[in-house]
Amino acid sequence: MNYNDLYSHVVRRSKASAIRELLKIIAQPDIISFAGGLPDPALFPVEEVARLMSQTVLEHPQASLQYGTTEGQDALKTELVKLLKETENITVKKEQLLVVSASQQALDMSARIFVNPGDAVVTAAPTYLGALQAFQVAGADIIGAESDGEGILPADLEKKLATLKAQGRPCKFVYLVPDFQNPTGTTIPEKRRLEILEIVKKYNTFILEDSPYRQVRFEGAAPATFFALDKGQGNVITLFTFSKIFVPGFRLGYIAGPEDVIRKFVILKQAMDLCTSPTLQLITAQYLRTGRLQAHIGHLIEVYRKKRDLMLKTLAEVMPEGITWTHPEGGLFLWLTLPKHLNANELLRKAIENKVAFVAGVDFYPQANVHNDMRLNFSYSSHEQIVEGLKRLAQTIKENL
Amino acid sequence: MNYNDLYSHVVRRSKASAIRELLKIIAQPDIISFAGGLPDPALFPVEEVARLMSQTVLEHPQASLQYGTTEGQDALKTELVKLLKETENITVKKEQLLVVSASQQALDMSARIFVNPGDAVVTAAPTYLGALQAFQVAGADIIGAESDGEGILPADLEKKLATLKAQGRPCKFVYLVPDFQNPTGTTIPEKRRLEILEIVKKYNTFILEDSPYRQVRFEGAAPATFFALDKGQGNVITLFTFSKIFVPGFRLGYIAGPEDVIRKFVILKQAMDLCTSPTLQLITAQYLRTGRLQAHIGHLIEVYRKKRDLMLKTLAEVMPEGITWTHPEGGLFLWLTLPKHLNANELLRKAIENKVAFVAGVDFYPQANVHNDMRLNFSYSSHEQIVEGLKRLAQTIKENL
Numbered sequence: 001m002n003y004n005d006l007y008s009h010v011v012r013r014s015k016a017s018a019i020r021e022l023l024k025i026i027a028q029p030d031i032i033s034f035a036g037g038l039p040d041p042a043l044f045p046v047e048e049v050a051r052l053m054s055q056t057v058l059e060h061p062q063a064s065l066q067y068g069t070t071e072g073q074d075a076l077k078t079e080l081v082k083l084l085k086e087t088e089n090i091t092v093k094k095e096q097l098l099v100v101s102a103s104q105q106a107l108d109m110s111a112r113i114f115v116n117p118g119d120a121v122v123t124a125a126p127t128y129l130g131a132l133q134a135f136q137v138a139g140a141d142i143i144g145a146e147s148d149g150e151g152i153l154p155a156d157l158e159k160k161l162a163t164l165k166a167q168g169r170p171c172k173f174v175y176l177v178p179d180f181q182n183p184t185g186t187t188i189p190e191k192r193r194l195e196i197l198e199i200v201k202k203y204n205t206f207i208l209e210d211s212p213y214r215q216v217r218f219e220g221a222a223p224a225t226f227f228a229l230d231k232g233q234g235n236v237i238t239l240f241t242f243s244k245i246f247v248p249g250f251r252l253g254y255i256a257g258p259e260d261v262i263r264k265f266v267i268l269k270q271a272m273d274l275c276t277s278p279t280l281q282l283i284t285a286q287y288l289r290t291g292r293l294q295a296h297i298g299h300l301i302e303v304y305r306k307k308r309d310l311m312l313k314t315l316a317e318v319m320p321e322g323i324t325w326t327h328p329e330g331g332l333f334l335w336l337t338l339p340k341h342l343n344a345n346e347l348l349r350k351a352i353e354n355k356v357a358f359v360a361g362v363d364f365y366p367q368a369n370v371h372n373d374m375r376l377n378f379s380y381s382s383h384e385q386i387v388e389g390l391k392r393l394a395q396t397i398k399e400n401l
Numbered sequence: 402m403n404y405n406d407l408y409s410h411v412v413r414r415s416k417a418s419a420i421r422e423l424l425k426i427i428a429q430p431d432i433i434s435f436a437g438g439l440p441d442p443a444l445f446p447v448e449e450v451a452r453l454m455s456q457t458v459l460e461h462p463q464a465s466l467q468y469g470t471t472e473g474q475d476a477l478k479t480e481l482v483k484l485l486k487e488t489e490n491i492t493v494k495k496e497q498l499l500v501v502s503a504s505q506q507a508l509d510m511s512a513r514i515f516v517n518p519g520d521a522v523v524t525a526a527p528t529y530l531g532a533l534q535a536f537q538v539a540g541a542d543i544i545g546a547e548s549d550g551e552g553i554l555p556a557d558l559e560k561k562l563a564t565l566k567a568q569g570r571p572c573k574f575v576y577l578v579p580d581f582q583n584p585t586g587t588t589i590p591e592k593r594r595l596e597i598l599e600i601v602k603k604y605n606t607f608i609l610e611d612s613p614y615r616q617v618r619f620e621g622a623a624p625a626t627f628f629a630l631d632k633g634q635g636n637v638i639t640l641f642t643f644s645k646i647f648v649p650g651f652r653l654g655y656i657a658g659p660e661d662v663i664r665k666f667v668i669l670k671q672a673m674d675l676c677t678s679p680t681l682q683l684i685t686a687q688y689l690r691t692g693r694l695q696a697h698i699g700h701l702i703e704v705y706r707k708k709r710d711l712m713l714k715t716l717a718e719v720m721p722e723g724i725t726w727t728h729p730e731g732g733l734f735l736w737l738t739l740p741k742h743l744n745a746n747e748l749l750r751k752a753i754e755n756k757v758a759f760v761a762g763v764d765f766y767p768q769a770n771v772h773n774d775m776r777l778n779f780s781y782s783s784h785e786q787i788v789e790g791l792k793r794l795a796q797t798i799k800e801n802l
Contacts, residue, residue, distance in 0.1 A: 001602075001605075001607060001634060001635035001636050001659070002605075003607075003635075003659070003661070003662050005571060005605070006515050006571065006573055006574070006606070006607070007514065007515065007665065008513065008514060008515055008516055008517045008520070008539075008573075009517055010513045010514060010669065011514055011665050011668075011669070014665070014668045014669050014672060015668070016668050016671065017671050017672075020470075020471065020671055038467060038468060039467070041462065041463040041466065041467050044462055044463075044466045044467075046458060046459065046462040046466070047459070049458055049466065050454070050455035050458040050459050051455065053451070053454040053455055053458060054451035054452065054454055054455045057447060057450055057451040057454065058447065058448070058451050061442065061445055061447040062442040062445075064650055065442065065445045065447070065450065065648045065649070065650040065651075066439060066440070066442050066445075066649060066650055067439060067644075067649045067650065068650065069421075070421065101502060101674045101677075101678075102674060102675070104672070104673065104674050104675045105673060105674040108672055108673045108674070112409065112411045113408065113409060113411060113412055114407050114408065114409055115409055116409045116410055119409070130671075130672070130675070133671065133672040134672045134673075136672075137669065137672045138409075170406060170407065172407055172409075173407070201402075204403075204406070205407070206402060206404075206407070233402060234402035234404075235402050243468075247466045247680070248466070248467060248468045249465055249466040249467055249468065249469065249678055249679045249680040250466075250678060250680060251674065251675075251676070251677070251678045258402070258404070260404070261404050264408065264412050264415070267412075267415045267416070267417050268411065268412070268415050268538065270417065270418050270421055270531075270534065271415060271418075271505070271509055271531070271534040271535045271537075271538045272505065272506060272509045272535075273502045273503060273505050273506040273509065273652065274503070274505045274531070274652075275652070276502075276652070277502075277650055277651060277652045277678060277681060278650045279648070279650040279651060279681070280678060280680070280681070
């Protein structure tokens with residue numbers, strides 16, 4: 001049986017993730033990998049999760065094990081409304097929230113709900129690879145706007161939107177990771193956020209705000225979210241997830257947006273998977289009710305800050321002249337830029353021979369036109385691995401300068 | 402902010418599920434509902450699940466709480482390979498399996514992987530509503546073939562495929578629920594399965610076999626699955642789920658198919674949600690290793706058989722002349738046909754006034770052209786509710802004959 005004549009355009013637009021394929025290659029134990037984006041598993045609250053799981057199922061067997069509503073478990077949404085109010089000064093009704101199977105599902109849904117094949121969306125260049133994948137599957141024409149150390153450049157964003165307008169094409173949304181962006185680690189300051197919001201309104205589109213790392217801030221004051229800055233005018237849809245602050249294995253996130261838009265997400269989700277596991281939703285609600293999430297985040301901030309500090313210190317010690325890197329105020333990643341004549345993908349092959357790995361930056365660019373960056377993850381490796389891995393990386397770079 | 406100009410065609414093709422919307426209306430406690438398709442929550446192995454959950458997380462904290470591979474947890478796939486061999490005499494490699502967030506996700510993925518807007522698929526008429534929704538979202542032209550008490554009619558299936566061929570249009574797949582079909586409760590006999598398989602091969606398409614109820618058989622010998630009958634020739638992709646035999650709240654299912662097709666599913670799933678919860682996958686693997694699944698299924702068969710028997714007996718006692726119904730050999734549903742002049746949706750409004758509910762059959766027909774059927778669920782209600790609810794239903798019918 002030959003399936004080739006039966007596949008849809010979606011299959012032709014789907015590409016295997018460069019990172020997820022790379023992770024399989026570098027799974028050998030003697031390679032030090034800065035390539036993934038995994039949380040440190042030593043930080044999972046294992047005993048507490050184990051206890052909450054059995055407690056939740058025993059106390060609420062029917063609600064936790066039966067099918068749930070597509071909208072999400074009311075008990076969890078009650079906690080999410082409180083959490084957003086307390087931590088972000090965001091006021092939403094439950095009808096403005098949809099529980100999803102983590103941010104990647106929210107990205108896929110956003111693409112399906114807004115993008116017809118050929119439609120334009122604008123992102124920072126570089127940006128999160130998983131978002132690019134989801135938008136590509138929908139057939140989006142992804143237009144990357146330039147960014148600097150403070151995120152997407154408002155002037156270039158406006159230029160891209162004006163060009164689209166002149167072509168009579170709507171920009172379906174502007175996708176941004178405003179806090180400790182994956183891959184660069186940069187954060188958009190509040191002043192720039194307000195500028196961006198004005199531009200977006202002017203061009204009748206909205207910001208798809210992806211916020212997986214926001215709570216993991218090591219230093220400085222947090223700018224308000226785009227969602228809060230929008231003051232309920234409906235120009236922002238924000239994606240939150242528990243993957244980086246609680247348990248990635250639960251695959252649990254939520255979308256906040258205007259009620260009528262959330263309703264469209266709900267109807268699509270009915271056809272996609274009926275609902276996200278009510279078991280995991282109720283366990284997470286129970287965890288939020290313990291009030292221990294903020295203390296847990298405080299603990300993981302301490303651990304990740306030390307790792308970031310060690311990575312920054314070691315980079316300064318071992319890297320040759322001409323190499324630069326970002327100073328992320330939080331999150332899981334930093335971004336290292338090589339001299340223009342070096343190609344990070346070619347370097348990666350040599351680095352793997354030297355038993356160290358990273359992700360080449362090119363796949364994070366919508367137009368795949370920049371070849372001398374790399375993303376380094378500092379959350380997963382141990383202190384010893386960070387020092388030894390960066391020495392190996394510096395050695396590899398020196399051998400190829 | 403007005404989003405109407407930004408929505409995609411997907412939004413225009415998405416319809417809220419008639420059933421899920423109905424379930425909200427009839428959630429009042431004094432209404433006896435045969436409308437849903439819920440398992441009896443008294444059958445959930447609550448204590449065992451609670452114990453296995455904490456045990457799994459404590460014994461495998463990293464694997465169960467960290468991100469997982471898109472393909473699915475190896476530990477679960479090892480058990481699934483054994484389960485298929487032991488219960489279905491199906492031999493597959495792990496690479497032929499993908500773990501998904503239950504069957505509805507598999508249906509959505511199947512539609513995305515094979516259907517471009519306007520492409521034809523063939524189903525039995527009537528068929529599972531959630532499949533129709535997923536196929537509609539993809540823009541499928543859904544062609545319903547006639548069925549009788551033994552499922553889809555081979556002659557009408559061939560007629561539909563021949564018409565498509567004459568039009569130069571491929572049939573992307575033939576979707577079937579061969580065992581105790583939702584909504585009718587009918588099962589396709591093995592002889593008819595072989596006929597259907599030959600027809601499907603002749604027209605260069607494949608069978609999308611949806612098998613959520615198969616293990617819940619009350620009587621008679623099970624015909625082989627289409628997957629087994631195909632003998633590895635690749636003309637069948639089969640969807641399995643744990644929702645009806647273990648815990649629906651886990652949202653856990655799996656797809657079996659040719660290795661190269663499963664690879665396409667994996668790549669799409671990367672962009673859709675990265676992976677299905679490894680936590681729930683490993684708990685389910687642990688449960689399968691206990692070897693108690695078959696005994697548990699045996700127990701729920703006893704409970705559901707008694708409920709079906711009671712429903713059949715009560716129907717015979719209370720229903721007026723001219724009403725007929727199916728005799729399902731398993732599963733969760735039976736199908737009741739009214740005289741042609743009665744409209745089940747109009748009757749439903751009156752039934753709700755009489756405090757009993759069902760699902761009108763029309764939404765299960767791809768062409769929505771038959772109005773005098775209804776689906777009755779017998780798994781969820783208590784014995785008392787079955788008797789009292791059917792009396793109310795018979796009364797409502799008599800009042801409107």
